[in-house]
Amino acid sequence: MIETVFSVELPVREHLRVQKNRIVGAQLAKAAADDPRVLENAPRLAVVTGIHGDELEGQYVAFHLAQTLNTHLDQLQGIVDIYPAINPLGINAVERGVPGFDLDLNRVFPGDSGGPLTEALAAAVVDDIEGAVACVDIHASNIFLREMPQVRINENTAEALLPLAPLLNVDFVWVHASATVLQSTLAYALNARDTPTLVVETGVGMRITPDEDRKLAEGLLRLAAHFGMWGGPVQAHGAPVISGDKAVEFLNAKAAGIFLAQARHGVRVGAGEVIGQIVDPLQGAVMQEVVCPASGLLFTLREYPVVYPGSLLARVLKE
Numbered sequence: 001m002i003e004t005v006f007s008v009e010l011p012v013r014e015h016l017r018v019q020k021n022r023i024v025g026a027q028l029a030k031a032a033a034d035d036p037r038v039l040e041n042a043p044r045l046a047v048v049t050g051i052h053g054d055e056l057e058g059q060y061v062a063f064h065l066a067q068t069l070n071t072h073l074d075q076l077q078g079i080v081d082i083y084p085a086i087n088p089l090g091i092n093a094v095e096r097g098v099p100g101f102d103l104d105l106n107r108v109f110p111g112d113s114g115g116p117l118t119e120a121l122a123a124a125v126v127d128d129i130e131g132a133v134a135c136v137d138i139h140a141s142n143i144f145l146r147e148m149p150q151v152r153i154n155e156n157t158a159e160a161l162l163p164l165a166p167l168l169n170v171d172f173v174w175v176h177a178s179a180t181v182l183q184s185t186l187a188y189a190l191n192a193r194d195t196p197t198l199v200v201e202t203g204v205g206m207r208i209t210p211d212e213d214r215k216l217a218e219g220l221l222r223l224a225a226h227f228g229m230w231g232g233p234v235q236a237h238g239a240p241v242i243s244g245d246k247a248v249e250f251l252n253a254k255a256a257g258i259f260l261a262q263a264r265h266g267v268r269v270g271a272g273e274v275i276g277q278i279v280d281p282l283q284g285a286v287m288q289e290v291v292c293p294a295s296g297l298l299f300t301l302r303e304y305p306v307v308y309p310g311s312l313l314a315r316v317l318k319e
Helices: 026-034 036-041 057-071 088-093 117-129 155-161 186-192 210-226
Strands: 002-010 014-024 044-049 079-083 134-139 145-154 172-176 197-203 241-244 248-252 257-261 274-280 285-291 296-302 312-318
Touching (some): 014 057, 014 088, 014 117, 026 036, 044 210, 057 079, 057 134, 057 210, 079 117, 117 186, 134 210, 145 155, 155 172, 155 186, 186 197, 197 210, 257 285, 257 296, 274 296
Parallel strands (some): 044 134, 134 197, 145 172, 172 241
Antiparallel strands (some): 002 014, 145 197, 145 296, 248 312, 257 274, 274 285, 296 312
């Protein structure tokens, strides 16, 4: 069932509408036909994506998950709410933020129902999701970096979220120091309201990686099964590595130029290994040999080749 979460008229006969696909298990739907109030106490899982208009990996996850659930409604004992496009204007315009407002939507939560348009939108989304047994907020890096599937957690919520994160079929779980976590994100707002929310980063901006996205969709079914909401088959894809901030090494550019990667993303690299070069096309010169300072897993790698001093080139999860 398609439901509207937020709707407002825009200039020039345009309309902004945020929608969700509410998928109800067959047995619960039958009971709700006699008494709609049974839905109020049913377990509900929320899956969110499309907060950033240039992050499209979640679109495939939403499609695959909805298709699986709709095919096996008899195996669903509860409700799954799928929000595929929290920022539909950004997706339509292929822009990261909200077009016309020059802002990042994930910097205005929990919003204000009586505030400007984006604040009101954010408030409506938070109010609609609040109370779910869990929420998964799917992101996809940006056009500059490619990420391995990972869950990112604020250390302040690690006790509650760490048991859930491995169910999502990601490669590792990164626990961030609380000082690095922005309080204006959807995940922070929902966790503050006692709705357990995990943030997933995977893939690259403006692209879809079907194999990784299918694993994540299967992980969402594992999460639903954990809450007793899914009785169908589940696919597990190994156990993730769990790390904190101190285990992650950042590699940044020391020169401007074109970054040419020499290592493969998602594999182990050794200390002293050259993972790429920064070259100057004008002079035909190598400006920097990018050397890995420690052995570990290369989980982030520069995708967009133009770099400047300070540009992030890679992240390595140290052994």
